[in-house]
Amino acid sequence: MVRIKHRYLLIQILYPSLQTRNPEAPDSVLFHAPTAPHITSSTLIHLLRTQVSLLFGDYGSGVLAAGFSIKYFSNATSTAIVRCPRAHYRLAWAALTFVTELPGATKALSEGERCVFRVVRVSGTIKKVEEEAVRRARRMICAVQGNGENTGTLQAVFGAEDERGIEDINADDMEISDEG
Amino acid sequence: MFYDLNLPYSNTANPSELSRSLSFSAELGYNCIALSRTLSGKVPTDVAADAISLPIANVKVPAPVTLLTRITFTISDPTQNHRLSSLQPAYNIVALRPTNEKALSLCCQSLECDLISLDLSIRLPFILKFKTMAAALQRGVRFEICYSSGVIGAGTEARRNLISGATALIRATRGRGIIISSEAKGALGLRGPWDVVNLAAVWGLSQERGKEAVCEEARKVVQLARLKRESFRGVVHVIFGGDSPNQDKAQKEKSVVTNGLKRKAADGELDVSAGAKDGEKPLSKTQMKKRARRAKQEASTTKSSEPINAEIPHETQQSKKS
Numbered sequence: 001m002v003r004i005k006h007r008y009l010l011i012q013i014l015y016p017s018l019q020t021r022n023p024e025a026p027d028s029v030l031f032h033a034p035t036a037p038h039i040t041s042s043t044l045i046h047l048l049r050t051q052v053s054l055l056f057g058d059y060g061s062g063v064l065a066a067g068f069s070i071k072y073f074s075n076a077t078s079t080a081i082v083r084c085p086r087a088h089y090r091l092a093w094a095a096l097t098f099v100t101e102l103p104g105a106t107k108a109l110s111e112g113e114r115c116v117f118r119v120v121r122v123s124g125t126i127k128k129v130e131e132e133a134v135r136r137a138r139r140m141i142c143a144v145q146g147n148g149e150n151t152g153t154l155q156a157v158f159g160a161e162d163e164r165g166i167e168d169i170n171a172d173d174m175e176i177s178d179e180g
Numbered sequence: 181m182f183y184d185l186n187l188p189y190s191n192t193a194n195p196s197e198l199s200r201s202l203s204f205s206a207e208l209g210y211n212c213i214a215l216s217r218t219l220s221g222k223v224p225t226d227v228a229a230d231a232i233s234l235p236i237a238n239v240k241v242p243a244p245v246t247l248l249t250r251i252t253f254t255i256s257d258p259t260q261n262h263r264l265s266s267l268q269p270a271y272n273i274v275a276l277r278p279t280n281e282k283a284l285s286l287c288c289q290s291l292e293c294d295l296i297s298l299d300l301s302i303r304l305p306f307i308l309k310f311k312t313m314a315a316a317l318q319r320g321v322r323f324e325i326c327y328s329s330g331v332i333g334a335g336t337e338a339r340r341n342l343i344s345g346a347t348a349l350i351r352a353t354r355g356r357g358i359i360i361s362s363e364a365k366g367a368l369g370l371r372g373p374w375d376v377v378n379l380a381a382v383w384g385l386s387q388e389r390g391k392e393a394v395c396e397e398a399r400k401v402v403q404l405a406r407l408k409r410e411s412f413r414g415v416v417h418v419i420f421g422g423d424s425p426n427q428d429k430a431q432k433e434k435s436v437v438t439n440g441l442k443r444k445a446a447d448g449e450l451d452v453s454a455g456a457k458d459g460e461k462p463l464s465k466t467q468m469k470k471r472a473r474r475a476k477q478e479a480s481t482t483k484s485s486e487p488i489n490a491e492i493p494h495e496t497q498q499s500k501k502s
Contacts, residue, residue, distance in 0.1 A: 016204045016367035027203040027242075055339075094382045097375045100333035100368065118208065118372040 006067055007089035008129045010121040011096065012136075013078040017114050029144055035078045036113060038105045041070040044080060047103060051095040060095070063088045071126060077137055081129055093119055182210045182373040183398030185250065185273065186297070186326055186361035189215035195238035197366065204367040206242035212402065213245055214273055216363075220254035223263045231270035248272040248402065252297055255283045264292050273405045275324065281306040288316035294405040295322055295359070300345035301329035301338055308352035317357045322401050323349055325393075326363035327379065331371060346383050355385050359401060360393045 014031045049068070053061040064084060072081040084092040096119060102112040121132040184205055189198065205213055215232055224230055232249040241247060250273035253264065258280075267274050275295035278284040284306070287296050296316060298304065313323070330342025349358065360380060364370045371379075373394045380390035411417035463471075 014204075014207070016200065016370070027200070028207050031204060031207050090378055090382050093375070093378045097371055097379055098331060098333075098339070100331075114368055116368065116371065117375075119375055119378070 004067065005086040005124065006083050007086045008071065008123050008126050009082045009084065009089065009093060009096070009119050010123075010129045010132055011080045011082055012118050012120055013080070013102070014116045014118055015078075015113060016116060026143065029140070032078060032140060035075045036102070036105065037075055039075065039102055041073045041080075043103055044073060045070050047099065048082070048092070048095060051099055052091065055095050055098060056091055060088075060091050064092055068092065072130075072133075077133075077140075079133055079137070081126065081133070083126075086124070089122065093122075181212065181399065182394050183212045183214075183359070183402070184210045184362050184370075184394075185212075185214040185248070185295070185359060185398055185401065186216045186252070186275075186324065186363045187213050188363060188365060189217055189232060195236065198236070199238075199240040201364065201367045201370065202245060202247075203240065203242045205362075205370055206245050208370060208372040210373065211244055211246065212248065212398075214248040214250040214361075214402075216250040216252050216275070217271075218252045218254070220256070222260075223253070223266060227266050227270045250275060252277055254279060255287065255291075256280065258283045258286045268292065268409060272409075273401065279305075284308075285312045285315075288312045288319075288321070293321060294401055294408070295324055297324040297326065298345065298349065300326060300342050300349075303341050304345050304348060308348050310352050310354070313353045317353065320400075320404055322357040322359050322397060323353060325349060325358060325360045325380075327360060327371065327376060328362045328364040328369035332364075332369045343383060346380075350380075350384050355389045357397065358385065358389070358393050359398045360390070361398070 012032070013035055015033045016031055018030060018033050045068070048070075049061065052064055052068075056063075067083060067085050069083050070080055071083050073079070082092065082096075096117040099115070099117050101114045104112040120136065121129055123129045123132075187201060187205070202213065215236075217230075217232055234247055234249065235241065249271045251267055251271045252275045253267065254277045256279045264274065264276075273295060274293050275297045276287045276291060276293045277297050277299055278287045279299070284296075284298075287293060289312070316323070325346050327342065327346075330339040360376050362370050376394060377387065377390035380393060381387050385393065407417060
C-alpha cells in the first residue's frame with residue numbers, strides 16, 4: 001500500500017505597508033507583525049481556496065481539493081503550515097504568491113490588511129517544517145533583543161498583553177495536530 | 181545572491197517609501213537591487229545631470245544590499261536616431277523597452293543595450309519570434325520579465341497580460357537568457373525570490389532556469405554591462421597592472437635630493453651604507469652572519485696550526501674558570 005504523499009509549505013505573512021507603532025523597532029520586525037485576531041485557520045484556507053479557483057479555475061480547485069489544509073497557524077508570529085498534494089504543490093504556492101490582502105474583520109465594514117505571502121520552506125515531512133519555523137522564530141527574537149536596547153521593543157511588536165504569543169515562539173515543540 | 185534589477189525610481193519619489201521598499205527586498209533575501217529611471221522619446225542632451233546619484237539622500241540602504249543604477253528607455257520609433265551610447269556612461273545598466281515589432285528587431289540586432297524589457301502589463305501587439313530573440317541572445321543581451329504588474333492585484337486583465345507575455349517570452353527564447361525582476365511601485369509588489377522561481381515554474385520555465393533567472397543570468401547582465409563600460413572593447417579589463425616603474429624612480433630621486441650629492445656619488449654612498457662592497461647587491465643579514473662565522477673559523481684554524489702559543493692562553497683561561 002503506497003501512502004498519499006504531500007508537501008508541507010511553511011508560510012510567513014509579511015506586512016510591508018504597515019505603519020509603525022514604535023519608531024525604534026527595526027524594519028524586519030515591523031514586517032513580521034502579528035496577524036489580526038479575526039484571521040484563523042478556517043478563514044485562511046477559505047482565502048486560499050478562493051484564490052486557487054480564481055487563478056486555476058475548476059481544474060485547480062479539483063486537483064487541490066483532497067488534502068489541502070492548514071496544519072498550523074499562529075497569529076502572534078504570522079506563520080502557517082499548509083499541506084497540499086505533492087503533485088500539485090506548485091499551484092498552491094502560485095496561488096499564495098498572488099494573494100495581496102487578508103479578508104477584513106467583517107465583510108461589509110472594513111478592508112483587510114495588505115500583505116505578502118512568502119513561502120519559506122517546502123518539505124515532504126511536517127517535522128522539518130516545524131523545526132524551520134522554530135529556528136526562524138528564535139532568530140527573530142534574537143534580532144529584536146540584539147537591536148532594541150529598550151526592552152519595550154518586544155512588547156511593542158507583539159503587544160504587551162499577548163504574553164502567550166511570545167511563549168508560543170519559545171516553545172520548542174509547537175503543537176500541531178496531525179490528523180492526516 | 182539574488183538580484184532584482186528593476187525597482188522604479190524618480191527624483192520626486194518619497195525617500196521613506198523607497199527605503200521601505202529597499203529594506204523589504206533585503207528582508208526577502210535580495211542582495212543586489214537596481215534603481216531604474218524610465219525615459220521615452222528623445223535622449224536628453226545632458227544625460228549625466230539627470231542620472232541617479234548614489235547614495236541618495238535620506239534613503240537608508242540595508243547592509244547586505246548593493247545598489248545599481250539603470251535606465252529603461254522606451255523605443256517606439258525605430259527610425260529615430262537615439263544616441264543611446266550617451267546613456268551608457270551615466271548608468272550601470274541600459275535597458276530598452278520596444279513597443280512594436282520593428283523596434284524589437286532593431287533592439288535585438290543592433291542597438292547598444294544590456295537588457296531588453298518588454299512591457300508585459302499590456303497585451304503584446306505582436307508575436308515574438310525565435311529568430312529575432314536568438315540574435316539578441318547571441319549578442320549577450322537578455323530579456324526581462326517584470327512580475328509586479330500582475331501580482332499586485334490590479335485585476336484580471338493585468339494578470340492575464342503578464343502570464344501571456346511571460347509564457348510567450350519563455351516559448352520564444354526557449355527559456356534561455358531570461359531574467360526576472362519586480363518593477364514594483366511599492367513594497368507590496370515585491371515577492372520573495374523563491375516565490376518568483378515557483379511562479380516561473382508554473383509558467384513553464386524549469387526550476388533551474390528560474391533560479392538562474394534571479395541569480396546567475398542577472399549577475400551576467402550586471403557584469404557584462406560593467407565590462408562594456410570599463411574595459412577595452414568589452415574584452416580585456418586590467419584589474420591589477422602591478423606597481424608602476426615611475427614610483428621606484430621617484431623614490432630614488434628623492435633619496436638623491438636628501439643626500440644633496442650627485443647621482444653617482446649618492447648611489448655609492450647608499451650602497452656602502454647597506455653594507456655591500458664594490459657595487460654589488462647589499463648583503464642580507466643571514467649572509468653577513470655566515471661570512472662572519474666563516475671568518476672566525478678560519479681564524480681559529482690558523483691559530484691551531486701554531487700549537488703552543490695558541491694553547492697556553494686557552495688553558496689559562498680554563499684554569500681561571502675552574
